[in-house]
Amino acid sequence: MLKQMSKLASLFLLLLVSFIYTDKVFSEVKKNDPLMQEVISYKQQHDEKPLEPKIRDNEMILGLSGLYVDEEESYENMKDDDSFNENKIVYKEELPKKSITNNYDYYITKGNAKNNKVSIIFKVDSNKNLNNLIKKIKQDNVKINLFIDGAYLEKNVEKAFDLTDLNSEIYNLGYNGKYDKTMIKVTNNLIESITLKNSNLCLNESKDDNQKEICKNKKMHTITPTVINPTITELKEKLSKGLMISYDLEDYDFSNFKLMINTIESRGYEIVGLSELIKE
Template sequence: MKKSYFKYLLLFSSILLTFGLFAATPMVGSAKMTKNELFRAIERYSEENNREPIDARIDSVWKAIPGYNGRTVDIEASYKKMKSKGKFDEKKIVYKEISPKIHLEDLDNQPIYRGNPEKPIVAFLINVAWGNEYIPGILEVLEQHETKATFFFDGSWVKKNPDVAKQIQAAGHEIGNHAYSHPDLQQRSLEETKVELVKTNQVIEDTLNVKPKWFAPPSGSFNETTVQVAEQLEMKTILWTVDTVDWKKPPASEMVNRVVSKVENGAMILMHPTQPVAEGMETMIKEIKGKGYKLGTVSELMSEKRID
């Protein structure tokens, strides 16, 4: 009776294998495959792991949101990497990125509060108009943890502190525009706003030989004119997703806990060179990375390039 049972079980298993009902993604180390079998295995993997691109869009709450590349398995290239051993190996899968049809630059003039919610990256926005005493410590922690941030410079601060500005740039951080005299731009005319942004760009270019492409309005105060002027100067207006509120001088641990609890894909975290940030930066970096996020600049956040 037992022999008959096992005989029929083996026969049934053979039929299932013949018709591909056990055709899950092949495991590394399986028997050597024919060319057709390997192609079919890669195709099946492709069907399950391709991702559609996401167009940039205007959100009713978050305003302009950048797009995000899709991906597709390059079946031919993947096969070439696997054919010598004749075995399916997920580590040898080759992907091609697929660009969305609508890009950030295609959208109407709108501020940006966050990156794409499917992209697991977070950016530090560090607005600098004062607080030089804490900059060296912040730079040291960022360097120790191989983390790059985007520093938004007040133009008058750069004028007074060119060496500190150069030190920040030399450390590999991105530089943005934070207006010239920390004005309330919501109350400024188009011409006044233009003067603030142009003067800042000029002093940054003269000092650092770089032209900012991101603009952060002081205190987050702006209007349609502000965004329009920034766009005319080929800059996008950057706000934030999460605020450290470091200017209120909270205990560093309290600030870190509040920030980390709100972090999500595409978040931009606003901060300044203050004591709470200097004291809490290392913990903040460790905990954000510990949640599986990459830390990068605004440009990396806004890029459509995938992070997988």
């Protein structure tokens, strides 16, 4: 019995060694294949490393994901034709080491500093100036981000639908001016039923740690714009990549709306939604 088991073990070991050797031979052949060499050469020229975020105390300026060529999948895509085809290159994403994925500890002050993109935010807790905003969004076809108070939203759902139809993005401003452990979920559910998108951002201009903790517990990132209610002159001075610009809708002077848009776009910046700006 022991002799038979010993023979089986020896046979298994022989097969294992044979498999490892065969696999090694195939790997070496593939590595030296001219097609694989082309893929590797392309990879060396086109891989982009992730851009790490800038962190200072509890504040973060977002990083940016890297992009690398998956040489194995790219090779498999091309080997039937036995010729290199750039269109069949397979890319994979690589997140920064300090990613915001499942990390809600920081006040995000800017998007990444690589792309010429900025976001405009309006805080909404009443009807004052809202019709003016809707009119301007229609006229200028610009993407605006609205943080809407839950107490107001409950009574004015139709306004939220109007804004969603205009391709604006809607987020949670809290309930009666603050984020509440219970009502944050109620408002999120209402927003998500209107927009059919996740309500995943909190606005915290005062850097209130208790409010951030409530948002963190709901897996919501907290943003803290550094440019709040700027004049046109201040906007010109502070424009930069990844900037978030926040305005109180009630106090906004809409005679400056077109000038605000022109000031941003004339300097080569694209106005985008926060879903695009707050993205690694």
